[in-house]
Amino acid sequence: MISAEEVRKIASLARLNVDSDDLSRLSRELGTILDYIKQIEAVDTGEAQPMSHVHGIVNVFREDNVTPSLDSEELLKNAPDYCGRFIRVPLIVE
Amino acid sequence: MTELCHLSLSEIRSGLHQGTFSAAELTEAFLKRIDNHRVLNAFIEVLADSARKEAQLCDTRLKRRERAPLLGVPLAIKDMILTAGTRTTCASRMLKDFVAPYDATVTQELKSAGAVCLGKTNMDEFAMGSSNENSAFGAVRNPWNLERVSGGSSGGSAAAVAQRLCAGALGTDTGGSVRQPAAFCGVVGIKPTYGRVSRYGVVAFASSLDQVGVLASNVRDAAILTGVISGYDPLDSTSVNQVVPNFEAHLGQEIKSLKIGIPDEYFIPGMSAEVEKIIKQALKKLEDLGAELVRVGLPHTNVAVPTYYILAPAEASSNLARYDGVRYGRRAADIKDLDELYFRSRSEGFGAEVKRRIIIGTYVLSRGYYDQFYLKAQKVRSLIARDFKCAFERHCDLIACPTAPSSAFRLGEKISDPLAMYLSDVFTIPANLAGLPALSIPCGFDSSDLPVGLQLIGKPWDESTLFKAAYAYESATEWHKRLPPEAGAGPTF
Numbered sequence: 236m237i238s239a240e241e242v243r244k245i246a247s248l249a250r251l252n253v254d255s256d257d258l259s260r261l262s263r264e265l266g267t268i269l270d271y272i273k274q275i276e277a278v279d280t281g282e283a284q285p286m287s288h289v290h291g292i293v294n295v296f297r298e299d300n301v302t303p304s305l306d307s308e309e310l311l312k313n314a315p316d317y318c319g320r321f322i323r324v325p326l327i328v329e
Numbered sequence: 330m331t332e333l334c335h336l337s338l339s340e341i342r343s344g345l346h347q348g349t350f351s352a353a354e355l356t357e358a359f360l361k362r363i364d365n366h367r368v369l370n371a372f373i374e375v376l377a378d379s380a381r382k383e384a385q386l387c388d389t390r391l392k393r394r395e396r397a398p399l400l401g402v403p404l405a406i407k408d409m410i411l412t413a414g415t416r417t418t419c420a421s422r423m424l425k426d427f428v429a430p431y432d433a434t435v436t437q438e439l440k441s442a443g444a445v446c447l448g449k450t451n452m453d454e455f456a457m458g459s460s461n462e463n464s465a466f467g468a469v470r471n472p473w474n475l476e477r478v479s480g481g482s483s484g485g486s487a488a489a490v491a492q493r494l495c496a497g498a499l500g501t502d503t504g505g506s507v508r509q510p511a512a513f514c515g516v517v518g519i520k521p522t523y524g525r526v527s528r529y530g531v532v533a534f535a536s537s538l539d540q541v542g543v544l545a546s547n548v549r550d551a552a553i554l555t556g557v558i559s560g561y562d563p564l565d566s567t568s569v570n571q572v573v574p575n576f577e578a579h580l581g582q583e584i585k586s587l588k589i590g591i592p593d594e595y596f597i598p599g600m601s602a603e604v605e606k607i608i609k610q611a612l613k614k615l616e617d618l619g620a621e622l623v624r625v626g627l628p629h630t631n632v633a634v635p636t637y638y639i640l641a642p643a644e645a646s647s648n649l650a651r652y653d654g655v656r657y658g659r660r661a662a663d664i665k666d667l668d669e670l671y672f673r674s675r676s677e678g679f680g681a682e683v684k685r686r687i688i689i690g691t692y693v694l695s696r697g698y699y700d701q702f703y704l705k706a707q708k709v710r711s712l713i714a715r716d717f718k719c720a721f722e723r724h725c726d727l728i729a730c731p732t733a734p735s736s737a738f739r740l741g742e743k744i745s746d747p748l749a750m751y752l753s754d755v756f757t758i759p760a761n762l763a764g765l766p767a768l769s770i771p772c773g774f775d776s777s778d779l780p781v782g783l784q785l786i787g788k789p790w791d792e793s794t795l796f797k798a799a800y801a802y803e804s805a806t807e808w809h810k811r812l813p814p815e816a817g818a819g820p821t822f
Contacts, residue, residue: 249691250671272635278709285707289523289764295566309430315660327667
């Protein structure tokens with residue numbers, strides 16, 4: 236079970252709007268899913284360690300050498316609004 | 330002309346080398362076929378002009394007697410994988426005009442091998458889905474029955490291969506997204522060992538689970554394609570420096586005394602009785618071929634789906650945070666401030682399922698819930714991986730089970746019930762959690778004439794045994810020779 240209020244709050248953390256029309260449906264769906272995933276609480280995990288990488292690879296480094304990078308011009312082509320080498324964004328600092 | 334498209338990838342390769350037909354003829358034949366089957370909606374973008382140009386270049390190279398593993402072979406690529414200079418949309422409004430500035434490593438590998446790219450295939454948005462109904466570009470229809478789903482999220486690739494719109498295709502598999510649509514569409518689909526194939530240039534959904542996979546109409550073709558895309562890539566820090574064997578080397582070898590584990594937990598109430606029967610017949614066939622079937626226990630199977638639906642959405646919520654309307658992707662119009670930039674760009678860009686998963690992911694990572702859900706799920710994950718490790722160490726060389734609990738369901742049947750949709754991944758999810766190689770191979774048709782897939786799960790890095798066993802089964806059966814009805818000629822009930 237998850238309240239509409241909590242759905243709004245969590246959605247807001249992820250910077251997502253939820254329409255009032257969708258809110259009750261979404262709460263219901265999420266409630267069902269959350270009740271389902273709660274099953275894992277009952278699992279006895281004992282001494283098990285959390286697994287984030289299946290092969291246990293750690294600390295993959297490379298040499299600190301300068302190598303060619305991607306082309307900025309190409310990358311900027313996908314920017315919604317840009318000017319020269321800069322991406323234009325709304326003013327956020329008054 | 331159409332007959333060219335019914336040749337296997339390896340036959341196409343030989344035909345091109347011997348000059349029986351040209352790459353240009355072949356590409357034209359596939360493009361025509363794609364056009365005749367638009368009803369499937371398997372492609373988001375058909376790259377006809379560039380495919381023709383690529384084919385011409387291939388013909389020049391073939392005439393010069395140049396050789397490359399896939400020279401002139403027309404393939405399709407899931408639209409989750411970057412192809413430089415062309416759109417890569419992930420079937421989302423968020424990226425509908427995004428043009429990839431570089432090739433994914435796997436794209437580069439196909440190009441180096443001489444392949445022709447026919448187009449980008451349709452998929453569930455950001456690879457989130459099991460039916461290909463979550464696409465901003467419309468659902469994909471199953472070639473065997475147009476009122477049924479193709480499966481997902483690599484539905485477009487699976488449908489395209491099944492209907493011979495390409496000689497093979499790339500997909501991605503995070504919870505079953507190559508294997509399940511392969512089963513629903515009656516083709517071979519493989520998800521290699523995690524770390525076998527580079528994820529550089531593959532849009533991230535759940536980084537610890539995603540792998541690029543291959544869809545093909547038969548086992549040998551799948552082995553060829555898997556070999557081309559496999560290999561260590563320094564650009565992907567999760568890529569593993571493991572020798573890539575010749576995956577074709579063991580095809581045709583006997584499987585006598587191969588020990589195949591049959592997990593009790595994969596035959597569950599609620600799965601289709603017909604599917605269960607067909608799978609058991611397939612297992613019997615493997616036994617007839619000399620394999621030894623042994624019962625194994627994978628006791629944490631029943632919590633694999635909840636574990637996945639904590640970890641995958643959590644990783645997705647993090648990975649999809651980059652879509653903020655700033656540097657690329659959709660930016661909402663007429664925004665007044667930073668909040669509007671984020672909220673509106675993201676809410677307008679993402680579809681319902683993507684939003685659902687981002688919210689679930691945010692929830693399980695949030696303060697107060699992180700330990701109880703995310704951390705706990707990571708621990709359960711290690712237990713699931715350990716179950717497989719024990720089974721392989723003590724009892725068997727590979728595991729055989731169903732790919733999906735049912736054959737392809739109807740379009741619209743599960744779309745209003747997200748949980749029901751998630752449960753269709755029950756048999757495929759464990760291999761992603763454990764990082765194991767797994768493939769689906771056609772093993773029969775149910776009473777609705779819909780394909781059923783047998784899944785084989787192997788030890789880490791042991792795709793060769795999977796291919797060997799799958800090839801032995803395929804050679805002793807005829808399922809892979811059946812073709813779906815031509816568009817407009819099939820049943821629509």
